[in-house]
Amino acid sequence: MIGLGNLGRAAARVLLRGGHPTTVWNRSADKAADLVSAGATPAPTAADAFAASPLVVVALLDPSVVRDVLADVGDAARGRAVVNLTSGGPEDARAHADWAAEHGADYLHGAVYAVPQTLGTEDSSVSYSGSARVHEDWRAVLDLLGKGSFLGADAGRASAFDVAVLAGMYGMLGGFLHAAAMGRAAGIDAAELTPALVSWLTGLFPALHGFAGEIDRGDYTTEESGLDMNRAGLATILRAGESLGVAAPTLRPLKDLVDRQVAEGHGAASLARVVESFGGGA
Structure with missing residues (x-):
């Protein structure tokens, strides 16, 4: 598990509860303490975390952080299935897929429809696009995070769905706040x-x-x-x-x-x- 913000920590907990040995890495190592207490193995570097498992789940702040972290992984990515849950645009997901291909890895992008505290429950779902092989081979593990759906081979398609849905959500919330302001006045x-x-x-x-x-x-x-x-x-x-x-x-x-x-x-x-x-x- 690469990244231990709210989403990464929640994902790591779900995987641990599911009985999967889980190696964790975060730029601020102290965030791993409670997960290590729960059975996770800390990795000193992102490359070490990649080397520890055939499946690597990434959940970082934004695409620029993903690029920075991946730049230090190098050959440790070869042969790995990389599932990136970091929010971003479709062009970001395609760029990460290109990086994975250049480094001998298979890439699957995931868009999470859940708040971290509901990850792994019936209220959680994840849309994926990119490598069909990764989705099929690791479906049993990925489905622990939430009900999964595969949207196609274009790595950017899940992100395109995600940002479109979020645009609609924020438009609705903007309308609600406008209504509340008019009502209050x-x-x-x-x-x-x-x-x-x-x-x-x-x-x-x-x-x-x-x-x-x-x-x-x-x-x-x-x-x-x-x-x-x-x-x-x-x-x-x-x-x-x-x-x-x-x-x-x-x-x-x-x-x-x-x-x-x-x-x-x-x-x-x-x-x-x-x-x-x-x-x-x-």
């Missing part, structure tokens, strides 16, 4: 507002599947509320917020994207057409 406690908001969002979630179909088809024809109507609704919300003294740093960019689509002549199209203003189309 109007004398409504967040605890009073939240049940109504959760109910509304829960009812809205099925519409996302419809939007997804429109985006994949590139057909935004709709008989329901189009961009013109949504533009007016957003303008109303922004005016109300201004009257309450509430800024809209998370919502105004969406209004700008809607305005752009309307200006380009798509006022009757579905709200899903805003995705075309983000760029990045295949």
